[in-house]
Amino acid sequence: MNINDLRNIFGDCELNGNKICIKYNLHEFLSNLKNNYSFKLLKSITAVDLGNETELLYNLLSTEDEEDVVISIKVQNEAESVIDLFSSAIADENEIYDMFGIRFIGHEDLKRLYMPENWEGFPLRKDYVQDDTRLVWNDNGDNA
Amino acid sequence: MGFFVTSIDWVLNNARANSLWPLTFATSCCGIEMMHTVASDNDIARFGSEVFRGSPRQADLLICAGTITHKMAPVLLRLYEQMAEPKYVIAMGACTCGGGMFCDYSYSVIRGIDKIIPVDIYLPMCPPKPEALIDAIRKLQQKIVKNETIMKRKDFVESHSSKLVQKGELLVEVKSEY
Numbered sequence: 001m002n003i004n005d006l007r008n009i010f011g012d013c014e015l016n017g018n019k020i021c022i023k024y025n026l027h028e029f030l031s032n033l034k035n036n037y038s039f040k041l042l043k044s045i046t047a048v049d050l051g052n053e054t055e056l057l058y059n060l061l062s063t064e065d066e067e068d069v070v071i072s073i074k075v076q077n078e079a080e081s082v083i084d085l086f087s088s089a090i091a092d093e094n095e096i097y098d099m100f101g102i103r104f105i106g107h108e109d110l111k112r113l114y115m116p117e118n119w120e121g122f123p124l125r126k127d128y129v130q131d132d133t134r135l136v137w138n139d140n141g142d143n144a
Numbered sequence: 145m146g147f148f149v150t151s152i153d154w155v156l157n158n159a160r161a162n163s164l165w166p167l168t169f170a171t172s173c174c175g176i177e178m179m180h181t182v183a184s185d186n187d188i189a190r191f192g193s194e195v196f197r198g199s200p201r202q203a204d205l206l207i208c209a210g211t212i213t214h215k216m217a218p219v220l221l222r223l224y225e226q227m228a229e230p231k232y233v234i235a236m237g238a239c240t241c242g243g244g245m246f247c248d249y250s251y252s253v254i255r256g257i258d259k260i261i262p263v264d265i266y267l268p269m270c271p272p273k274p275e276a277l278i279d280a281i282r283k284l285q286q287k288i289v290k291n292e293t294i295m296k297r298k299d300f301v302e303s304h305s306s307k308l309v310q311k312g313e314l315l316v317e318v319k320s321e322y
Contacts, residue, residue: 114215115215115252116214116215123251123252128251130251
């Protein structure tokens with residue numbers, strides 16, 4: 001299929017190369033892509049901290065013509081979970097919660113994946129400052 | 145009396161220096177160089193250190209080969225405390241000496257393992273060549289033969305054990321979940 005046809009699926013979206021920027025209804029959009037347009041493989045989910053909001057990027061692959069598409073949505077602190085569509089999203093959403101603090105609504109077992117369970121803050125955010133006094137290992141008080 | 149004590153020291157030091165059994169502790173890329181050092185090209189067995197042990201109870205030497213993160217620090221301290229005296233530590237690689245390339249902006253890396261455990265030999269490079277690791281082991285052997293005595297070792301253990309307990313309490317507070 002032509003990537004320009006995707007514009008017809010969802011009216012209010014912006015096309016930039018193979019990147020589609022949408023504003024809301026992420027779950028419905030991905031469900032449509034998966035069920036009607038053979039984008040059955042979710043390769044990855046990544047996130048970019050833009051300061052006042054976070055951009056989520058969903059990288060999908062079509063199983064019919066091997067075409068890549070990137071879905072972009074800007075969120076504040078909460079996003080819709082897509083684990084009922086793609087089970088591979090479980091680990092990705094856990095990682096994004098771990099690093100950026102985005103809560104995925106519908107993801108039951110959201111937890112720290114890489115960082116220790118009681119770690120304070122989300123380290124890949126731009127406003128993250130490491131001032132946890134529990135992590136001082138030496139007598140001088142250096143936080144390192 | 146002094147003659148016998150120093151003679152015992154001389155015998156023990158030579159025995160220890162020429163059979164340093166390292167612990168297999170490779171946390172990142174320096175581990176590859178450590179494997180290369182063990183392999184036949186560079187053959188660490190010439191210096192009596194070829195027997196890499198999987199258990200800290202049987203090891204004398206902790207070659208810390210790789211970056212230590214906050215999450216790995218409790219494991220490092222536990223392994224060090226499980227080793228039997230006398231035990232020696234080589235901090236292999238720039239990361240373990242002072243943070244290396246993670247020194248400025250990393251949130252997860254400890255800037256030098258000497259904040260956790262006492263270090264005998266620092267070996268900074270990124271990563272060190274096998275020849276450099278052999279050199280570090282030779283330096284450690286010289287240090288053991290020339291400087292080590294039973295009484296010095298006793299003082300060293302006593303002076304460090306209380307600090308290790310304090311750090312252990314800190315670590316337990318951080319790692320309580322896992």
